[in-house]
Structure formats: structure tokens, C-alpha cells
Amino acid sequence: xxxxxxxxxxxxxxxxxxxxxxxxxxxxxxxxxxxxxxxxxxxxxxxxxxxxxxxxxxxxxxxxxxxxxxxxxxxxxxxxxxxxxxxxxxxxxxxxxxxxxxxxxxxxxxxxxxxxxxxxxxxxxxxxxxxxxxxxxxxxxxxxxxxxxxxxxxxxxxxxxxxxxxxxxxxxxxxxxxxxxxxxxxxxxxxxxxxxxxxxxxxxxxxxxxxxxxxxxxxxxxxxxxxxxxxxxxxxxxxxxxxxxxxxxxxxxxxxxxxxxxxxxxxxxxxxxxxxxxxxxxxxxxxxxxxxxxxxxxxxxxxxxxxxxxxxxxxxxxxxxxxxxxxxxxxxxxxxxxxxxxxxxxxxxxxxxxxxxxxxxxxxxxxxxxxxxxxxxxxxxxxxxxxxxxxxx
Amino acid sequence: xxxxxxxxxxxxxxxxxxxxxxxxxxxxxxxxxxxxxxxxxxxxxxxxxxxxxxxxxxxxxxxxxxxxxxxxxxxxxxxxxxxxxxxxxxxxxxxxxxxxxxxxxxxxxxxxxxxxxxxxxxxxxxxxxxxxxxxxxxxxxxxxxxxxxxxxxxxxxxxxxxxxxxxxxxxxxxxxxxxxxxxxxxxxxxxxxxxxxxxxxxxxxxxxxxxxxxxxxxxxxxxxxxxxxxxxxxxxxxxxxxxxxxxxxxxxxxxxxxxxxxxxxxxxxxxxxxxxxxxxxxxxxxxxxxxxxxxxxxxxxxxxxxxxxxxxxxxxx
Numbered sequence: 001x002x003x004x005x006x007x008x009x010x011x012x013x014x015x016x017x018x019x020x021x022x023x024x025x026x027x028x029x030x031x032x033x034x035x036x037x038x039x040x041x042x043x044x045x046x047x048x049x050x051x052x053x054x055x056x057x058x059x060x061x062x063x064x065x066x067x068x069x070x071x072x073x074x075x076x077x078x079x080x081x082x083x084x085x086x087x088x089x090x091x092x093x094x095x096x097x098x099x100x101x102x103x104x105x106x107x108x109x110x111x112x113x114x115x116x117x118x119x120x121x122x123x124x125x126x127x128x129x130x131x132x133x134x135x136x137x138x139x140x141x142x143x144x145x146x147x148x149x150x151x152x153x154x155x156x157x158x159x160x161x162x163x164x165x166x167x168x169x170x171x172x173x174x175x176x177x178x179x180x181x182x183x184x185x186x187x188x189x190x191x192x193x194x195x196x197x198x199x200x201x202x203x204x205x206x207x208x209x210x211x212x213x214x215x216x217x218x219x220x221x222x223x224x225x226x227x228x229x230x231x232x233x234x235x236x237x238x239x240x241x242x243x244x245x246x247x248x249x250x251x252x253x254x255x256x257x258x259x260x261x262x263x264x265x266x267x268x269x270x271x272x273x274x275x276x277x278x279x280x281x282x283x284x285x286x287x288x289x290x291x292x293x294x295x296x297x298x299x300x301x302x303x304x305x306x307x308x309x310x311x312x313x314x315x316x317x318x319x320x321x322x323x324x325x326x327x328x329x330x331x332x333x334x335x336x337x338x339x340x341x342x343x344x345x346x347x348x349x350x351x352x353x354x355x356x357x358x359x360x361x362x363x364x365x366x367x368x369x370x371x372x373x374x375x376x377x378x379x380x381x382x383x384x385x386x387x388x389x390x391x392x393x
Numbered sequence: 394x395x396x397x398x399x400x401x402x403x404x405x406x407x408x409x410x411x412x413x414x415x416x417x418x419x420x421x422x423x424x425x426x427x428x429x430x431x432x433x434x435x436x437x438x439x440x441x442x443x444x445x446x447x448x449x450x451x452x453x454x455x456x457x458x459x460x461x462x463x464x465x466x467x468x469x470x471x472x473x474x475x476x477x478x479x480x481x482x483x484x485x486x487x488x489x490x491x492x493x494x495x496x497x498x499x500x501x502x503x504x505x506x507x508x509x510x511x512x513x514x515x516x517x518x519x520x521x522x523x524x525x526x527x528x529x530x531x532x533x534x535x536x537x538x539x540x541x542x543x544x545x546x547x548x549x550x551x552x553x554x555x556x557x558x559x560x561x562x563x564x565x566x567x568x569x570x571x572x573x574x575x576x577x578x579x580x581x582x583x584x585x586x587x588x589x590x591x592x593x594x595x596x597x598x599x600x601x602x603x604x605x606x607x608x609x610x611x612x613x614x615x616x617x618x619x620x621x622x623x624x625x626x627x628x629x630x631x632x633x634x635x636x637x638x639x640x641x642x643x644x645x646x647x648x649x650x651x652x653x654x655x656x657x658x659x660x661x662x663x664x665x666x667x668x669x670x671x672x673x674x675x676x677x678x679x680x681x682x683x684x685x686x687x688x689x690x691x692x693x694x695x696x697x698x699x700x701x702x703x704x705x706x707x708x709x710x
Contacts, residue, residue: 160477
């Protein structure tokens with residue numbers, strides 16, 4: 001009695017546990033991600049918003065609502081939650097950093113996309129040892145950006161860098177890769193391109209290979225040349241991938257830090273003596289963590305810079321999305337779809353006509369065969385009889 | 394014979410199959426072959442790779458190797474006097490000496506161990522939690538699944554810089570300033586990883602397998618361990634590799650939070666070496682070589698997987 005009861009109880013308990021597991025499992029499995037994300041992602045996000053409104057010294061901590069100070073002129077002494085933003089927007093360095101970030105971002109993204117497209121197109125051939133070439137273009141990916149920054153800071157050295165020595169050797173003026181704002185941006189963009197061109201070309205290569213053959217064939221049958229096929233078929237078909245690649249490089253490009261910091265020839269650089277290559281991230285770091293001599297490190301202002309950076313990235317990502325959509329030509333894709341439908345239609349008609357022709361031919365052949373069969377019937381019958389006998393024996 | 398010119402135009406339009414039915418197998422085959430050759434001159438598998446293609450690729454890869462060569466070459470100079478200009482491009486005999494100096498200056502084993510620890514722990518944790526969540530998102534039905542997955546995708550776009558300031562304060566308050574754990578903890582989960590595993594498991598794991606395991610009496614977690622984990626292995630390996638490399642090359646956050654313990658990770662150690670020896674780049678470059686070599690070694694063995702991982706991700710993403 002008690003045994004039966006207890007067994008029933010365990011069974012009941014077991015099924016209930018089973019049902020609970022069944023119901024709760026999906027949540028339990030996603031829980032670790034969301035819990036950890038809440039701690040290291042979501043909370044910091046909200047916390048940044050809070051800190052951005054505070055007067056927060058890195059060394060001494062929170063000391064009330066932010067104050068802009070003399071920079072904002074009259075009313076600067078009043079505490080306000082916008083004070084840090086106002087202060088940052090009043091800084092000349094901030095605007096310089098914004099300009100530099102944009103310049104480096106454009107100089108790295110645009111040529112990089114063109115090169116990656118070209119490289120993908122080159123790789124998209126019937127190559128021997130194809131994995132070797134693909135690995136070859138990916139090699140720079142495993143070089144840390146900070147390490148690449150150190151190496152390129154030497155290659156692009158103003159006085160005795162390899163490139164300037166080569167330029168002088170062929171009688172050209174050396175380029176001030178560090179002192180000039182524009183050329184330092186070119187040099188830093190080169191570091192970025194070094195690491196990411198091959199990587200992006202592999203992404204684009206995969207997308208190119210995913211283009212269905214009949215689309216290509218349609219273009220070829222319509223008499224499109226190599227260039228035309230690339231421009232009017234391949235490129236529009238790559239649009240989703242291009243958008244993805246461009247948005248990722250936007251997010252990465254505007255946050256650039258390692259390369260410009262390491263590009264400085266010296267102890268700890270923050271963007272060159274005149275801020276030639278001071279980027280927004282460098283500015284953020286300098287503001288919150290590095291400013292020990294000039295003024296004081298101010299995490300509130302750094303947080304304000306972080307938020308401004310985030311808003312800029314979102315804006316650019318959205319802009320990028322529309323720009324890419326417009327650039328890779330929605331109209332192209334539409335005409336291609338129409339053309340593809342036309343091509344399929346023609347194929348179907350062809351098939352129909354061939355089928356009819358084939359039917360005619362087959363009927364003719366059948367008539368012919370029956371006539372011949374009729375003539376050869378006695379012979380065939382004798383042969384068949386002989387075969388049957390042979391099998392029986 | 395006389396019908397030939399009239400039919401020639403038609404032949405170009407008809408497909409190979411149609412032609413072989415009309416004019417016989419030989420004509421059809423020939424037409425198919427010509428057409429395929431023409432079409433393949435541009436399509437995926439077959440654009441014939443001429444000498445030009447190979448030249449472009451060789452030049453590209455050589456260009457990619459130039460910076461690495463320059464690093465080794467500068468690191469091999471006998472004295473810091475020859476570290477600039479043309480001489481720097483001619484390898485000297487000081488490579489070993491400089492490597493030894495850099496080796497001691499960055500306390501290589503400590504830095505290597507630290508980086509290895511961070512990259513391994515972060516990658517393992519990311520892969521495990523991503524597979525778990527990816528399995529749930531792709532194969533289990535529950536209230537709020539769509540919304541939660543949208544949140545995951547949304548969090549992928551948040552830049553790292555946005556959370557640097559509060560993380561710095563939090564790590565300080567938790568007494569983790571200068572500790573490797575401060576580098577590890579923010580990386581334990583990744584939204585990208587969850588997205589990646591969800592996408593993969595959606596196609597790679599048939600519902601029948603899960604049902605079979607359930608019918609056999611496996612608990613939910615047991616089903617995950619013995620059905621979902623093995624099915625996820627290829628994508629999990631890719632995710633591990635990419636997370637590992639991302640952590641290995643990470644610089645910004647470790648540099649901030651490690652503070653004075655600059656020798657506990659390779660990237661930070663190399664940067665610190667640059668600060669300390671900025672007059673003698675032979676040592677700095679030797680340090681760069683030392684810190685880059687482990688990943689180059691990894692690339693030598695896992696490069697193929699990296700290539701296919703990037704290409705698989707591109708098609709899915």
C-alpha cells in the first residue's frame with residue numbers, strides 16, 4: 001500500500017518535473033545570454049546615459065550633476081544634465097576628431113569596397129589551388145590592428161620610412177605621412193584596408209558564387225559582355241551582401257582606435273601633435289582615461305562623447321542603407337527580374353516547340369519503324385523462337 | 394544542305410536538347426558545348442583563370458606580405474642605427490638578439506599565457522552559451538521567442554565604446570582593475586554568436602532527430618547535449634575560431650582595464666614595448682613579430698576553416 005502510494009507519488013513528481021523541464025527549458029537556454037548581457041551590455045548602456053549627465057572624475061568619482069563651466073559662457077556655472085554634451089560640442093578637438101573619423105572612414109571604406117569587389121571577381125575563377133589563394137588574401141586578418149599600426153607607422157615614417165625613401169629615390173617629394181592631416185588619414189586607412197580587404201573579398205566571393213547560373217546565362221545569351229554582366233547582373237545581385245559589408249565597416253570604421261593610436265611615433269600618442277589623426281575614439285579615451293596633465297580625466301564627458309559617437313554611427317548606418325540601395329540601383333534589379341522572366345518564358349516556348357517537333361519526328365520514326373518491322377516480321381519471329389529455345393536448354 | 398543558312402540563326406536560339414531532337418544528337422551536343430563554354434566564361438565555377446588572374450593574385454598577396462617582411466627585417470637589424478630607410482629592408486644578423494631582448498621585455502610567456510587564457514575562456518563560453526540559446530531560438534517554441542531574437546539582433550549594432558566608461562567603473566568597483574577577469578567577463582556572451590548558431594541550427598538540425606531523442610526518453614538538456622551539440626559542431630568550431638582571433642587581437646578594452654599590468658596580454662605588451670623603446674624599433678618590431686607569430690601559426694593550420702567560415706557566414710548572413 002505504502003509502496004504503491006510512494007511510487008505513484010514519485011511518478012507524479014517525475015511527470016511534473018518533466019513537464020516543468022519541457023516548459024522552462026527554452027527560457028533556461030536563452031537565460032544565460034540575456035542575464036550576462038543585462039550585466040555587461042544593457043546595464044552599462046543605461047549607466048552610460050546616467051554618467052553622461054554627471055560630473056564624474058575618473059579618480060575621485062561622482063560629484064553631482066554636470067557643470068559645463070566657462071566654456072559655455074554665461075550660465076555655464078549652472079548644473080544641467082546636458083552640460084557635458086554642451087561642453088563637448090564646444091570643443092574644437094571634438095570637431096577635429098569628427099572630421100578625422102569621417103575622413104579615415106571614407107578613405108578606408110570606399111577603396112576597400114572597390115578593391116574587395118575586384119579581388120572577389122578575380123578569385124571567382126576556375127583557379128588551381130583555390131584554397132591557397134583564398135587563404136593568401138585572408139592572411140592579414142590574423143595580424144592584430146595594434147601590431148599592424150606599429151608596423152605601418154614605420155613604413156609611413158616621415159623622415160626615413162620605406163615609402164618616402166622610395167619616393168625620393170625616384171625623384172619625388174617625400175610625403176608627410178604623419179604631419180599632414182590628409183596623408184596621415186590615407187596612411188591609417190591603408191592599415192585598415194590591409195587587414196580587411198581580403199576578408200571582405202571572401203564575403204563578396206561567397207555571395208558571387210551564390211548567384212544562380214541561369215541569371216548569368218540569361219545575360220550571356222542576351223549578349224552582355226564581361227563588364228556589362230558584372231555591372232548589371234553581379235552587382236545588383238550582391239546588394240544585400242554589400243549593404244551588410246558596408247554597414248559593418250561603417251560601425252568599425254567610425255570607432256577606429258588601435259591603428260591611429262599605434263600610428264603615433266612616440267610614447268603614447270593621441271592623434272598627433274596637432275590632432276591630425278585624432279579620432280572620436282581616441283578623443284573619448286583621452287577625455288576619460290588619459291588626461292592627467294591637462295585638466296582632469298572626466299568620465300562624464302567621455303560618456304557624452306560615447307553617446308554622440310553612437311548617434312553618429314546609427315545615423316550613418318541608416319544613411320548608408322539608403323545610399324547603397326540607391327547606388328546598387330533598385331531599377332537594375334527590377335529589369336533583371338523582368339529579363340529573367342522573359343528568358344524563362346522563351347526557354348519554355350523553345351521547349352514546347354522542341355517537344356512538338358520531337359513528337360512529329362518520333363511519330364514519323366514510329367511510322368517508318370512499323371513499315372520496316374512489317375517487312376522484317378517473319379525473320380524476327382524466327383530469331384525470337386531460336387532465342388527462346390536457347391534459354392530453355 | 395540548302396536549309397543550312399536558314400537554320401543557323403535558329404540554332405543559336407534553341408537549347409541543346411531541342412537541337413538534338415531536331416537535328417540529331419551530334420549537332421545538339423556540339424551546340425551545348427559551345428554555349429556552355431561561352432556562358433561559363435563568366436559564371437561561378439568556370440571563368441577560365443588566365444595568367445592575368447594569377448598575376449593579380451600573386452601581386453596582392455605579395456603586397457599583403459610586405460608589412461610582415463618589413464617587421465621581420467627591422468627586427469633583424471644589428472643596431473638601431475640601421476632601423477630606418479633602405480638599410481632596414483636588408484635583413485641584418487641581429488634577429489635573435491632582438492627577439493631575446495623583446496622576449497624578456499614583454500615577459501613573453503606571461504603575456505602569451507594571459508592572452509591564451511582570455512581567448513580560450515571567452516571562446517568556450519561564447520560557443521557554449523550561443524549554441525544553447527541558438528538551439529532554443531531555432532528549434533524550441535516559446536512565448537516571446539520572436540521579440541527576444543529581435544533584441545539579440547538589435548544588440549549586435551551597439552558599439553563597444555558605448556559601454557567602455559561604465560564597464561570601467563564597474564570593474565573598478567568590483568576590484569577587478571588590472572585583472573584578466575575584467576577582460577574576460579564582458580566577452581562571455583556575444584549576440585553575434587547567438588545569431589550565428591540560430592541561423593545554422595535552423596537548417597542543420599532536423600526536428601525528427603529531436604523528436605527521436607525525446608521518444609527515447611531523453612530529458613530536454615540531454616537532447617541538447619547528445620543531439621543539438623553534435624549537429625552544431627561545424628558552426629561551433631567556426632565561432633570558436635573567430636571569437637578566439639577577435640579576443641587575441643583585441644587591444645582597446647584590455648589596454649584600458651589592465652592598467653599597469655601591461656605584460657599580461659600580448660597586444661598590450663607590444664604597445665607598451667613601443668612606448669618604452671620608441672628610439673629603438675629593432676626591439677619594438679621584434680616584439681611585434683613575437684606577438685604576431687602565434688596567430689600566424691594558428692592561421693597556418695586553421696586558415697582553411699577560416700576561409701570556409703567567412704564564406705559560409707556570408708551566404709547565411
